[in-house]
Amino acid sequence: MLTIGEFSKISHLTLKTLRYYDEIGLLKPAFIDAKNNYRYYTISQLETALLIARLKSYLFSLEEIKVILANWEDTELLNLKMKAKQENLAQQITFYSSLSKKLKHDLQLLEEEKNIMGYLDQIEIKLVDHITYHIVSQRKQINTADFLLHFNELFSKILFENLSPIAKPLAIFHSSEYEPENYDVEIAIPLAMATHKTKVFNPGLCAMATLIGSYDELPSIHTKLHVWIDEHNYQLNGAPFEVYQTDPYSTPEENHITEVYFPIK
Amino acid sequence: MLTIGEFSKISHLTLKTLRYYDEIGLLKPAFIDAKNNYRYYTISQLETALLIARLKSYLFSLEEIKVILANWEDTELLNLKMKAKQENLAQQITFYSSLSKKLKHDLQLLEEEKNIMGYLDQIEIKLVDHITYHIVSQRKQINTADFLLHFNELFSKILFENLSPIAKPLAIFHSSEYEPENYDVEIAIPLAMATHKTKVFNPGLCAMATLIGSYDELPSIHTKLHVWIDEHNYQLNGAPFEVYQTDPYSTPEENHITEVYFPIK
DNA sequence: GATTGACCCTCCCCTTACAGGAAGCATTAT
DNA sequence: ATAATGCTTCCTGTAAGGGGAGGGTCAATC
Numbered sequence: 001m002l003t004i005g006e007f008s009k010i011s012h013l014t015l016k017t018l019r020y021y022d023e024i025g026l027l028k029p030a031f032i033d034a035k036n037n038y039r040y041y042t043i044s045q046l047e048t049a050l051l052i053a054r055l056k057s058y059l060f061s062l063e064e065i066k067v068i069l070a071n072w073e074d075t076e077l078l079n080l081k082m083k084a085k086q087e088n089l090a091q092q093i094t095f096y097s098s099l100s101k102k103l104k105h106d107l108q109l110l111e112e113e114k115n116i117m118g119y120l121d122q123i124e125i126k127l128v129d130h131i132t133y134h135i136v137s138q139r140k141q142i143n144t145a146d147f148l149l150h151f152n153e154l155f156s157k158i159l160f161e162n163l164s165p166i167a168k169p170l171a172i173f174h175s176s177e178y179e180p181e182n183y184d185v186e187i188a189i190p191l192a193m194a195t196h197k198t199k200v201f202n203p204g205l206c207a208m209a210t211l212i213g214s215y216d217e218l219p220s221i222h223t224k225l226h227v228w229i230d231e232h233n234y235q236l237n238g239a240p241f242e243v244y245q246t247d248p249y250s251t252p253e254e255n256h257i258t259e260v261y262f263p264i265k
Numbered sequence: 266m267l268t269i270g271e272f273s274k275i276s277h278l279t280l281k282t283l284r285y286y287d288e289i290g291l292l293k294p295a296f297i298d299a300k301n302n303y304r305y306y307t308i309s310q311l312e313t314a315l316l317i318a319r320l321k322s323y324l325f326s327l328e329e330i331k332v333i334l335a336n337w338e339d340t341e342l343l344n345l346k347m348k349a350k351q352e353n354l355a356q357q358i359t360f361y362s363s364l365s366k367k368l369k370h371d372l373q374l375l376e377e378e379k380n381i382m383g384y385l386d387q388i389e390i391k392l393v394d395h396i397t398y399h400i401v402s403q404r405k406q407i408n409t410a411d412f413l414l415h416f417n418e419l420f421s422k423i424l425f426e427n428l429s430p431i432a433k434p435l436a437i438f439h440s441s442e443y444e445p446e447n448y449d450v451e452i453a454i455p456l457a458m459a460t461h462k463t464k465v466f467n468p469g470l471c472a473m474a475t476l477i478g479s480y481d482e483l484p485s486i487h488t489k490l491h492v493w494i495d496e497h498n499y500q501l502n503g504a505p506f507e508v509y510q511t512d513p514y515s516t517p518e519e520n521h522i523t524e525v526y527f528p529i530k
Numbered sequence: 531g532a533t534t535g536a537c538c539c540t541c542c543c544c545t546t547a548c549a550g551g552a553a554g555c556a557t558t559a560t
Numbered sequence: 561a562t563a564a565t566g567c568t569t570c571c572t573g574t575a576a577g578g579g580g581a582g583g584g585t586c587a588a589t590c
Contacts, residue, residue, distance in 0.1 A: 005537065009443045010491040012484040015538090020577055036585060037539055043492055050485045051382055057481060058368060062576070079375050082368060089365045093358055100354045103323060103347060110344050117316055178274045181549090216322060219277040220315045226275040227308055270566065280567090285548055301556060302568055327547070446578090 001031060007041040011049040026066050027052060058085055098253065102214070119213075120220055125228050128208050130261060133167065134198040137188035144180045147171075148248065154187045166192045172241040186239075203238055206261040214253045218242070218260065225262045238263035266296060272306040276314035291331050292317060323350060363518065367479070385485055390493050393473050395526060398432065399463040402453035409445045412436075413513065419452045431457045437506040451504075468503055471526040479518045483507070483525070490527045503528035 008015050021027040022039065027048055029039035048069070055065045064081065071077050106116045138154050151169065158165065172186040191198055207229055211221050222240065229236060245257040273280050286292040287304065292313055294304035313334070320330045329346065336342050371381045403419050416434065423430065437451040456463055472494055476486050487505065494501060510522040 003537080005442065009441075010488055012443055012445075012487065014443060014445070014577085016577060016579090019539090024576090038585085039538085043495060046488050046492060047382070050385070050488055053484065054382065058364065075375060075378070078381075079372070082372050082375065086365060086368050086372065089361050089368065093361050093365070096354050096358050096361070099323065100351060100358070103351050103354065107344070107347050107351065110340060110347065113340070116343075117312070117319065120315070176274075177270065178277055178279060180277075180279070219318065222277065223275055223311050223315055227311060230308060268566080279548085281549060282547080284568090289547090303556085304567085 001040040001042060004029070004039045004041070007045070007049075011046055011053075013049060013053070021052070021062075024062060024066070026062055026069070058082070059089075060085065102216075119217070120224060123209050123211070123221065123224055125207055125209050125225065128206055128261075130203045130206050130263075133188075133190035133201040134192075134194040135170075135188040135190050135201045136163065136198055137172075137186050139172075139174070139184070139186035141182050141184055144183050147185070150185070151187055154189060158189055163189075163191055165189045168243050168245050170241050170243045172239050174239045203241070203261060203263040205237075205265065206263050207234065208259060208261045211256070211258045211260065213256060215248075215256060215258065218258065221258075221260045225260060229262060229264055234264040236262060237265040266305040266307060269294070269304045269306070272310070272314075276311055276318075278314060278318070286317070286327075289327060289331075291327055291334070323347070324354075325350065367481075384482070385489060388474050388476070388486065388489060390472055390474050390490065393471050393526075395468045395471050395528075398453075398455035398466040399457075399459040400435075400453040400455050400466045401428065401463055402437075402451050404437075404439070404449070404451035406447050406449055409448050412450070415450070416452055419454065423454055428454075428456055430454045433508050433510050435506050435508045437504045439504045468506070468526060468528040470502075470530065471528050472499065473524060473526045476521070476523045476525065478521060480513075480521060480523065483523065486523075486525045490525060494527060494529055499529040501527060502530040 002010070004015060004018055007013075008018055011018075013021075018027070018039070022029060027045065030042040030045060031040040032038070033040065051069070052065055055068060056062075060068070060081070068078055068081060109116055109118065136154075136158065138150070138157075140150060142150050151171075154169075167190040169187065169189045172188060174184040174186060176184075188201065190201070194200075207225055209221050209225055211217055225240070240260065240262045243259040243261070245259065246255065248256065267275070269280060269283055272278075273283055276283075278286075283292070283304070287294060292310065295307040295310060296305040297303070298305065316334070317330055320333060321327075325333070325346070333343055333346060374381055374383065401419075401423065403415070403422075405415060407415050416436075419434075432455040434452065434454050437453060439449040439451060441449075453466065455466070459465075472490055474486050474490055476482055490505070505525065505527045508524040508526070510524065511520065513521065
């Protein structure tokens with residue numbers, strides 16, 4: 001039997017960590033002396049400690065590790081979890097890479113003595129009278145992170161019903177508050193003919209800005225339009241919407257073209 | 266003037282977030298009504314909000330953003346911070362990549378129905394009688410993360426004093442507890458001749474294991490040796506040490522060769 | 531037998547960047 | 561006048577422990 005201090009030294013886990021693992025039930029000492037609450041560990045628990053350390057190095061959360069240990073015989077589960085983690089890492093890497101690219105771009109702006117928010121001043125805002133569409137649409141409360149999923153749903157519906165769009169898809173933002181977890185959005189596709197499934201979309205006069213580049217900038221475009229409307233003494237007259245001119249799957253991020261419209265009066 | 270609700274909607278920051286930014290002094294409302302504590306923001310604060318969102322998307326902490334905003338005119342500072350962040354991202358990417366490689370390796374083991382901790386059973390432990398060295402050394406309390414730095418310090422000292430090593434460098438671990446922030450380590454290099462700067466290093470009988478691969482596995486080797494010593498009824502007889510047979514800079518991680526010695530009796 | 535120093539215990543607060551919810555005013559719309 | 565929002569503060573919780581206080585316990589030494 002090893003005291004917590006000895007076990008800590010051998011396993012290379014701190015005392016704090018060991019007590020914490022005991023607390024959350026991840027690695028409970030083999031024996032606890034009832035009269036003084038001293039923790040005692042066995043030599044064989046060192047293996048578990050090493051395993052935990054290894055899974056931790058793979059960035060599994062302690063909660064995940066607990067599940068994996070509880071089903072240690074189930075190699076299928078471990079396999080699954082590891083593959084998921086692998087996928088996860090790949091996503092992280094692409095995320096960081098694209099971030100790094102953006103940072104590099106902004107650093108270049110800085111070298112040229114430009115403001116990194118300067119792109120905002122470049123955006124031109126136009127007054128347009130939007131034509132009337134017949135749209136099929138789906139309105140839902142969604143998490144902003146699942147935006148694309150929601151799009152696909154409608155797309156496949158359109159395809160399966162043999163309908164043919166006459167203009168690019170759009171998203172209409174009905175939310176009266178900003179809650180990213182619960183965003184009230186209507187995805188729509190304009191069709192050539194009115195049917196019983198379509199409805200009329202007639203935004204009328206709009207302030208419009210075109211964004212070329214990553215969707216990350218969309219919030220600033222919205223803000224910009226809000227400010228513009230305020231400064232020019234117009235008033236919002238309906239839900240803002242975005243028209244996606246490029247396919248988000250096949251187009252590289254920096255070539256995306258998005259039009260943002262704010263109906264006004 | 267905008268109420269917090271309006272500002273939230275336009276800036277795409279939640280109410281919670283805005284109140285929090287107020288609390289930590291990152292974005293204080295331009296005006297607070299003293300009689301009901303209502304927060305009011307100006308249109309121009311939207312710019313700040315956008316800037317904060319952008320810096321946040323670059324993974325700066327709110328504390329860092331506060332500093333950047335406070336010195337917004339100082340483009341030099343921003344430049345520096347961004348470069349540091351860039352460097353940071355690059356490190357993350359290499360870290361994740363190497364992790365992904367390790368995961369892939371372990372997944373392969375799993376496919377072959379092997380245990381991912383199996384490598385531990387492969388490690389052979391030998392009894393050796395270590396020869397006596399004359400060493401120059403530096404002993405320090407260091408953070409385990411700064412291990413390599415400490416090495417370099419001694420290396421350059423050796424170089425500048427024109428001493429020539431006769432064997433690979435080693436590290437002796439004196440710590441009696443495990444505290445990764447404050448690790449008592451002695452870095453040493455064996456020299457051919459005894460001088461007034463050298464001391465005798467004579468570990469005697471040792472249990473030894475050789476690790477081929479990433480330094481990540483070192484803790485498990487230590488554990489393994491501890492267990493072995495315990496099981497064979499030996500006793501620790503001095504501080505454990507590691508001999509680095511390969512240059513950590515020029516050797517790829519998976520080819521590192523490290524010998525771990527535990528003096529015993 | 532007493533003391534000392536090392537070792538162990540529990541309990542509480544701190545970290546990041548908020549989210550969730552309760553309880554209670556204030557404002558606005560009907 | 562009433563109801564529905566909108567705003568406020570305050571409390572709790574998150575992941576994985578770190579830092580430290582205050583106090584009990586163990587082994588070795590005097």
